[in-house]
Amino acid sequence: MATTAKSGTAELAARMAEAAANLLAALSSEQRAKAAFGFPDEEERRRWYYTPTDHGGLTLGAMTPAQQQQTLRLVASGLSVPGYNVASTIIGLENVLDQSEGWRVRFMRDRDPNGRGRDPLLYYISIFGEPGGTAAWGWRFGGHHISLHYTVVDGGIVATLPSFFGANPAEAPLVGPGTLRPLAGEEDLGRELLHALDAEQRAVAVIAPAAPWDLVIGNRPTVAEGMTPPLGWEIFREQYDDAGMEERRRRHERTIAALGVTAEQIEAFRYSKTAKGLPAARMNAAQKQLLAALLHQYTDRMPEEIAARERERVSGVLDQVSFAWAGGAERRQPHYYRLQGPRLLVEYDNTQDGANHIHSVWRDPEGDFGADLLAQHYAVSH
Numbered sequence: 001m002a003t004t005a006k007s008g009t010a011e012l013a014a015r016m017a018e019a020a021a022n023l024l025a026a027l028s029s030e031q032r033a034k035a036a037f038g039f040p041d042e043e044e045r046r047r048w049y050y051t052p053t054d055h056g057g058l059t060l061g062a063m064t065p066a067q068q069q070q071t072l073r074l075v076a077s078g079l080s081v082p083g084y085n086v087a088s089t090i091i092g093l094e095n096v097l098d099q100s101e102g103w104r105v106r107f108m109r110d111r112d113p114n115g116r117g118r119d120p121l122l123y124y125i126s127i128f129g130e131p132g133g134t135a136a137w138g139w140r141f142g143g144h145h146i147s148l149h150y151t152v153v154d155g156g157i158v159a160t161l162p163s164f165f166g167a168n169p170a171e172a173p174l175v176g177p178g179t180l181r182p183l184a185g186e187e188d189l190g191r192e193l194l195h196a197l198d199a200e201q202r203a204v205a206v207i208a209p210a211a212p213w214d215l216v217i218g219n220r221p222t223v224a225e226g227m228t229p230p231l232g233w234e235i236f237r238e239q240y241d242d243a244g245m246e247e248r249r250r251r252h253e254r255t256i257a258a259l260g261v262t263a264e265q266i267e268a269f270r271y272s273k274t275a276k277g278l279p280a281a282r283m284n285a286a287q288k289q290l291l292a293a294l295l296h297q298y299t300d301r302m303p304e305e306i307a308a309r310e311r312e313r314v315s316g317v318l319d320q321v322s323f324a325w326a327g328g329a330e331r332r333q334p335h336y337y338r339l340q341g342p343r344l345l346v347e348y349d350n351t352q353d354g355a356n357h358i359h360s361v362w363r364d365p366e367g368d369f370g371a372d373l374l375a376q377h378y379a380v381s382h
Contacts, residue, residue: 010156012077012305017152019074020131020139026067027058034058039129039137046221046369048140048147050164050359052118053236055142061121071125075141078150078160083301086165089182090145094120096172096180118144136377138370144168145359147219151370153377159370160306161363163298168357170350183358186348189294190337194325196287197278205278208268210260211327211336213252215347215359216271223345223365227271259327259334259351269326273365275340277324291323295339298346298362317342332356343367 027035035058037044049055060068076084098104098118105117116122123143131137131152138151145166151159165183172180181187197205217223218230232252233240240248268276280288292315299310314321321341327334332355339346348360366372 008309009158009305012303013152013156013158015077016074016139016150016158017132017137019070019077020127023067023070023074023125024127024131026070031058031062031067034062035125035127037126037128039135040374041128044126045128045138045140047237048142048149048162048164048221049219049235049237050142050145050147050166050361051219051235052122052144053238055124055140055147055237057124057126057140059121060123060125061119071141074125074139075148078139078141078148078303080300080303080307086182086301087146087148089180090165090167091120091123091143093167093169093172093182094118094122094144097168100169136370136374149369151373153370153373157373158306159367159373160302161368162361163301164359164361165301166357166359168353170356170358183360185297186294186360187350187358189290189297190325190348191329191331191335193287193290193294193323194329194337196290197283201278201282201287204282205323205325207276207324208265208326210262210265211334211349211351212266212269213255213259213261213351215349215361216269216338217345217347217361217363222368223271223363225271225273228266228269255352265326269336275322275324277322277338277340279320279322281319288318291321291339292318295321295346298360301362314341314344327351328355
């Protein structure tokens with residue numbers, strides 16, 4: 001669920017407003033023209049990406065170091081300390097990816113051809129409306145494998161979804177026995193839950209033997225009945241010429257072929273408001289504990305004011321949450337899972353680059369981008 005009561009989040013909203021106002025005050029007029037948008041500006045505010053594309057707004061690279069720090073202070077206000085640590089690690093993985101890909105100069109970016117393709121400074125901040133006061137406002141931070149969205153209504157009620165974290169590589173070696181795995185919990189707990197199921201339960205939970213090539217809802221601004229995973233070129237802001245589109249089509253076809261996805265399996269992936277998979281009501285106590293722990297990987301990215309309330313809310317409806325799995329059951333086998341329940345949709349996939357490339361998102365089909373809050377606000381205010 002995207003919302004919490006004002007009494008529980010007024011202080012959080014105040015911290016966000018202070019950080020956002022300080023950032024705007026530190027920007028030049030030219031920088032502010034890129035970073036600041038009106039509210040609600042629904043088309044831009046609900047536009048989001050998790051790919052290396054133009055996310056809209058002002059990049060860290062277009063800021064001074066002090067302005068970058070102000071931006072990251074705003075980002076930290078919207079996350080728990082562990083959540084901020086994960087986000088910082090994901091940004092740093094751009095340097096790891098740059099090396100593994102051979103230091104490519106340009107990678108699907110509409111920018112200076114002499115710029116970096118994988119760049120930890122190509123993360124964008126956008127602020128919608130005026131921070132503080134009782135008027136609704138919001139902010140967005142995004143770049144490759146991070147997309148965070150916040151809406152503040154009536155001076156203190158905060159919506160925090162969609163919330164996307166990804167990792168490429170999902171696992172990178174460190175010196176000695178350790179490995180860098182910023183989304184280890186999201187992967188390992190999902191697989192542990194799958195292995196904890198008995199044969200009958202597993203037959204219900206596994207909806208397809210192959211995994212989808214991406215999140216089923218993708219980066220679409222709304223969650224709707226009947227959606228299937230977006231095509232490979234639909235998750236970028238850039239528009240491709242004929243040659244570029246043909247290249248993207250071929251790449252997409254190779255991905256589907258490598259995963260072994262059939263038309264029948266695409267139907268199995270298709271989103272429905274009626275949850276697919278195994279409901280928690282059919283799990284035993286230990287299995288439910290694993291499901292709750294997996295959900296906490298997503299709720300606990302948020303500040304404690306949000307996370308505590310979401311943990312309590314989810315525990316009250318846990319029996320209505322379903323767990324669906326597609327793909328292989330072992331590490332480095334392409335796989336996907338979905339958690340779906342009242343006001344809850346979590347999607348995770350690890351299918352690309354030898355199943356070493358994770359996408360994970362937490363959404364509220366009824367309240368993404370504060371849709372429910374804003375509807376209530378406008379009904380009262382107007």
